[in-house]
Amino acid sequence: MALDHGRYRRRRLRSTITVTLCWLAAALGITILGVILATLVYKGFAGLGLQVFTEMTPPPGSDGGLLNAIVGSLIMTVIGVIVGTPIGILAGTYMAEYGRYNKVSSVIRFINDILLSAPSIVTGLFVYEILVRPMGHFSAIAGAAALAILVIPTVVRTTENMLLLVPNTLREASSALGMPQSMVIRNVAYKAARAGMITGVLLAIARISGETAPLLFTSLNNQFWSTDVNAPIASLPVVIFQYALSPYEDWQRLAWAGALLITAAVLTLSILARWLGSSRTQQ
Numbered sequence: 001m002a003l004d005h006g007r008y009r010r011r012r013l014r015s016t017i018t019v020t021l022c023w024l025a026a027a028l029g030i031t032i033l034g035v036i037l038a039t040l041v042y043k044g045f046a047g048l049g050l051q052v053f054t055e056m057t058p059p060p061g062s063d064g065g066l067l068n069a070i071v072g073s074l075i076m077t078v079i080g081v082i083v084g085t086p087i088g089i090l091a092g093t094y095m096a097e098y099g100r101y102n103k104v105s106s107v108i109r110f111i112n113d114i115l116l117s118a119p120s121i122v123t124g125l126f127v128y129e130i131l132v133r134p135m136g137h138f139s140a141i142a143g144a145a146a147l148a149i150l151v152i153p154t155v156v157r158t159t160e161n162m163l164l165l166v167p168n169t170l171r172e173a174s175s176a177l178g179m180p181q182s183m184v185i186r187n188v189a190y191k192a193a194r195a196g197m198i199t200g201v202l203l204a205i206a207r208i209s210g211e212t213a214p215l216l217f218t219s220l221n222n223q224f225w226s227t228d229v230n231a232p233i234a235s236l237p238v239v240i241f242q243y244a245l246s247p248y249e250d251w252q253r254l255a256w257a258g259a260l261l262i263t264a265a266v267l268t269l270s271i272l273a274r275w276l277g278s279s280r281t282q283q
Contacts, residue, residue, distance in 0.1 A: 044260025047253035056225055057239055060248040066258050068225045072233040073209070076140055076219060079229070080147030080208060085201055087148075088155025095156070096163035097185050109160075116153040123149050124214030132218060140229040143219030150211065151204040158200025162193035199273040206269040210262050212237035236262055
């Protein structure tokens with residue numbers, strides 16, 4: 001009994017130490033995150049104003065805003081999502097509905113996991129070699145291509161997972177009525193997994209909204225207004241990167257304002273994605 005009592009006390013001591021370390025780690029992480037957000041809000045609001053949304057990026061010492069960068073980011077993000085989302089949904093559909101148990105799906109899943117965790121700068125360098133160098137110049141098309149590549153693995157993973165959660169009894173009941181498999185997928189599986197699939201797309205948008213490294217290799221930047229997708233174009237992440245490193249205080253204020261805008265957009269998308277996810281769970 002004495003031995004068992006001693007073992008029990010050692011286990012309780014280990015448990016207490018582990019829980020304490022977990023609490024300390026969580027408190028440290030939350031504190032760091034809180035300091036970052038407080039600094040971002042404090043300095044970002046100082047640079048915010050109507051001119052941020054109505055004027056172009058200025059030269060040093062002049063008034064200006066981020067209009068061309070905001071529009072450029074929206075253009076490349078929209079194109080990237082339009083291109084990457086269908087590819088991701090179709091690949092995820094194949095893995096969940098047609099090739100659930102074959103080796104091809106295992107290979108695709110393995111490659112997708114690598115793409116999901118690969119540094120985005122590698123994607124930018126890849127697009128630089130296959131698009132920017134042959135074209136001879138940077139462009140919004142190349143930037144959108146890099147963002148589309150980043151969208152695909154997130155959408156593939158969420159689409160597959162959401163479709164796998166759909167009960168097979170729904171598919172079997174639809175097939176028993178004579179519906180072909182393609183119609184079962186469109187009318188039954190997609191409807192049941194719709195909220196989760198939309199959540200995946202929102203998470204992919206949130207991921208690419210703040211990407212800087214791939215855009216430095218592809219779309220570069222543009223100090224002026226441009227909506228030409230075949231030419232260099234401004235984007236918020238690249239402008240933030242360049243202005244934050246500059247010695248000019250007005251540029252640094254705009255960098256903080258741009259960082260606050262991106263953070264607010266990502267936070268909004270994350271909340272929307274969680275709301276959709278919770279709605280699906282309640283259903």
